Structure formats: structure tokens, C-alpha cells
Amino acid sequence: AEIERLMRFVSIGIEEGGDYAFENGIKLACQAVLTSPFFLFRVEIQLDPNDPHATYRIDEYELASRLSYFIWSSMPDDELFLHATQSTLRKNLKSQVTRMLKDQKAKSLTSNFAGQWLQLRDVSIVDPDPKTYKEFDDELKISMKRETEMLFEHILKEDLPVTDLLSASYSFINKRLSKHYGIKGFEGDGFRKTSLEGTRRKGILTHGSILTITSNATRTSPVKRGKWILENILGTPPPEPPPGVDELDGNKKLKGNLRQRLEQHRENPNCSSCHALMDPLGLAYENFNGIGRWREKDEGSLIDASGKLVSGESFKTHEEFQKILLTAKREDFLRCASEMMLTYALGRGIEFYDKLAIETIVESLNSSDLKFSALVFGVVKSVPFQYRRGDGRRIYD
Known part of the structure; x- marks a missing residue:
């Protein structure tokens, strides 16, 4: 035809x-x-487009397309098309997902999914003040982004627990980053897997990339860092700030160091509820400056990275905070990772009716040693990925 x-x-x-x-x-x-x-x-035929409550299972050609553009960001290959033609794709779904994750084209999950979820695309446009951070240059910027991408790729390729994003005691660095991180004895110009023991760094929350995109041009921003963690690690974004509230730097009434100014800022009833959520998370990483370099002091004072979450957990250092993320808040992180990947795979935001699917993906992760492949397969076999709703738009009479 x-x-x-x-x-x-x-x-x-x-x-x-x-x-x-x-x-x-x-x-x-x-x-x-x-x-x-x-x-x-990418066309998916709706059997009953006028009924927003109608659901139907997509056919095997549509499933092959969803799979391919999700994992590869490209069209299905001959093997996927063959399974779709023979109506055997669903019967062989797990083996096909495993095959696809091993393919070089799965690197698109790093550039596209990780770039979207972790906001790594912002690294290329971040612009720290050159007078404040004289050592920051394009080489360091590129190295920072590549470090986080390589850790993500390693976890994907080796099928490691998704929590390694937060807990990895190693990273992939080059000579430029080794100098920035204070790692001595690094030889060669290429990137290689390197232990972070003794550097007080673990996981992406201590990567220069994340610490830099969550800072202001001339200083750190505990608010931005806390907001980033709420949105991308815990999956609980704060509400928008109320209108008419003074910016922290523009309020001349605030005195003292950054922590003290934030404490005074939180005394405003309009600000307290949101900043109580964000500030402790961001202040945990104050020992890392605006481009992710370790420091002991800021504005002449020893840095206090301690805090208490609204849920009651207390910590003294960023290491203790990260332990909380990996224990008391682990389910929140797994739920957030599941939501982020499902959003990416579907190309739409999460709706209330997706919540059961997300909980099912989290259960699958917990029963599969938190492996990255379990996250991907949990998304692929979920109802939102396998089914489609009508748009509810009157497209014909």
C-alpha cells in the first residue's frame, strides 16, 4: 500500500x-x-481518540518504536522489526532490552536521558565569574561534564545499582580534574577510573559538574543546590516562591556569613516553609565552592555544613547527609529515578494515574539488587509504556 x-x-x-x-x-x-x-x-494510531478514558495496548510495531527511541534515540533495527512483524516482541521483551542496553547506541541514554535528568546540558552554558574563579576555563568545564557522563555510562554498561550514582567511591577523571580535586600523582592526559578515597568525594553530588551548575556566578548557592536535590534526587520539588520576596543578595538588612543570612531570610514567614526544605540540603555541600573545589572557610569563617531535615534526620557533614539519602531517603531516590526515566521514555509528564506504575518499578528495583537494567525493564513493561490513552480531542465528526 x-x-x-x-x-x-x-x-x-x-x-x-x-x-x-x-x-x-x-x-x-x-x-x-x-x-x-x-x-x-512517531505515529501511534488511537482506536478511540475522542474518549480520554479509553485505553488500549499499543501494537508490536509501536512497541518496537517506543523501545528504540527510548533506549537508542533512533529507529528500530532489523531484529526489532522482525519481532514486530512476527508478533514475538512482547514474548522476547527482556532479552531484547538486554541486547539493546549492550549496544553502543545505548550511549544515547547518557547524552539524552542523563543530560535531561541531571541537567548536564547546563554545564556547557554555565558562566562562573572569571575574577572570582580564575582557574575555571573551557577545559575544566568539558572535563566536569565528561566525568559525570562517564560514571553514568559505567553504571549502565556494568549494570550496577542505580544508587551508585550517589555512593560511588571512584570516578572517571583526567589530569585537569585531578588537579582541581587535589588528587596527587595522576599521570597522563586521558580519563580513567580513579579512587576518590581521601578526597571527601562520593557520587555525583560531589562532582564539579553538579556543584557548578547549582551555584551563582560569584558564590555558592545553598538554595539552588537544595532545590536541585529536591527535584532530581528526592522527587519533591518545592513550590514557586511567592511574589514580592526580596532576593538574598539584594536584601541589605541581612548580616553575617551566608549561613547566617539564610537563617535571617527564613525568619520571613513567606519564605520559611520552602527554605526549611531546601537550605539544609544545600548547606551540606558548602565545603565545595562555586566550581566544586574543596574549602574549609568562606568569608573568613569556618564552614558549618551541619543541618536537620524537616523529616527529623540530622547530620554534621555532607558525608552524613549522603548516608541519609542512601538509607532513610533511598526509596524517595528510587521513586524519583523511576519517575524521571518514565517521563523520558514516554515523552510526557507524570500523571496521577501513573503512580501505581512507578511504585511497581520501585518494587522491581528492590527485588533486583537495584540494577540499572531493572530500572529500564521496569519502565518498559509498565502499563504507561505498553498502553495508550485517547487524547479526548474531537478530531472528526
Whole structure:
């Protein structure tokens, strides 16, 4: 049917005649292909588009497409198409996901999914003040981003627990980063897996990339860092700030160091509820400056990284805070990772009716040693990924 439709365009071009009748026919057919919605969009046929409550299971061709664009950011290969043609893709879903994760094209999960979830794309546009951070340059910026990407790729490739994103006592660094992190004895210019023992660093929350994109141009921002953790690690974004509230740096009434100014800022009833959520999380990382370098003092005072969460857990250092994330808050992190990946796979935001699917993905993670592949497969076999709802739009009478 597809070929016959295109052949009609070829015939129209030929019938118009001229010295280049055949070429014009081919040109017309190519134009038809390039302007077709089936070429420009990923099309999924809705059986009952007018009913927003109607649900149906997508067919195997649509499943192959969802799988491929989720894991590879590209069209299905011959093997996926063959399974779809034979209606055997669902029967072989786990083996196909395993195969796809081992393929080089799965690196797109790093550039696209990790870039979206961890906001790594912002590293390329971050612009610390050159007078405040003289050592920051494009080489360091590129190295920071690549470090986090390589850790993510390693966890994906080796099928390690997703919690290693927060707890890895190693990273992938080059000579430029080793100097920045104060790691001595590093030789060579390339990136390699390196122990972080003795550096007080573990996981992405101590990576230069994350610490830099969550800072202001001239100083750290505990508010931005805390907000980033709430949104991307705990999955509990704070509400928007109320209108008319003074910016921290613009309020001349606030005195003392950054921690003290934040404490005074929280005395405002309009600010206290949100900042009580964000500030302790961000202050835990005050020993890392605006470009992620370790420091003991700020504004002439010894840094106090202690805090208490609204849920009651207390900590004295960022290491103790990270232990809380990996114990008392572990389920929150797993739920957040599941939500982020499901959002990416579906290309839409999470709705209230997706909550059961997310809890099922978390259960699957917990029963599979938290492996990265269990997160991916949990998303793939979930109801939102396997089914589709009608849009509820009246597209025909």
C-alpha cells in the first residue's frame, strides 16, 4: 500500500511530461515522503481518540518504536522489526532490552536521558565569574561534564545499582580534574577510573559538574543546590516562591556569613516553609565552592555544613547527609529515578494515574539488587509504556 501510494506520485510526475518527466516523478514521490506525518512524527494510531478514558495496548510495531527511541534515540533495527512483524516482541521483551542496553547506541541514554535528568546540558552554558574563579576555563568545564557522563555510562554498561550514582567511591577523571580535586600523582592526559578515597568525594553530588551548575556566578548557592536535590534526587520539588520576596543578595538588612543570612531570610514567614526544605540540603555541600573545589572557610569563617531535615534526620557533614539519602531517603531516590526515566521514555509528564506504575518499578528495583537494567525493564513493561490513552480531542465528526 505504501509503495502503491508513492507510485501514484511518480505517475503524476511522468504524466506531466517534459524532458525530465521521470526525475520529476521521483522528486514528487520524495516530497510526499518528506512531508508525510509518518516521516515527521512517531505515529501511534488511537482506536478511540475522542474518549480520554479509553485505553488500549499499543501494537508490536509501536512497541518496537517506543523501545528504540527510548533506549537508542533512533529507529528500530532489523531484529526489532522482525519481532514486530512476527508478533514475538512482547514474548522476547527482556532479552531484547538486554541486547539493546549492550549496544553502543545505548550511549544515547547518557547524552539524552542523563543530560535531561541531571541537567548536564547546563554545564556547557554555565558562566562562573572569571575574577572570582580564575582557574575555571573551557577545559575544566568539558572535563566536569565528561566525568559525570562517564560514571553514568559505567553504571549502565556494568549494570550496577542505580544508587551508585550517589555512593560511588571512584570516578572517571583526567589530569585537569585531578588537579582541581587535589588528587596527587595522576599521570597522563586521558580519563580513567580513579579512587576518590581521601578526597571527601562520593557520587555525583560531589562532582564539579553538579556543584557548578547549582551555584551563582560569584558564590555558592545553598538554595539552588537544595532545590536541585529536591527535584532530581528526592522527587519533591518545592513550590514557586511567592511574589514580592526580596532576593538574598539584594536584601541589605541581612548580616553575617551566608549561613547566617539564610537563617535571617527564613525568619520571613513567606519564605520559611520552602527554605526549611531546601537550605539544609544545600548547606551540606558548602565545603565545595562555586566550581566544586574543596574549602574549609568562606568569608573568613569556618564552614558549618551541619543541618536537620524537616523529616527529623540530622547530620554534621555532607558525608552524613549522603548516608541519609542512601538509607532513610533511598526509596524517595528510587521513586524519583523511576519517575524521571518514565517521563523520558514516554515523552510526557507524570500523571496521577501513573503512580501505581512507578511504585511497581520501585518494587522491581528492590527485588533486583537495584540494577540499572531493572530500572529500564521496569519502565518498559509498565502499563504507561505498553498502553495508550485517547487524547479526548474531537478530531472528526
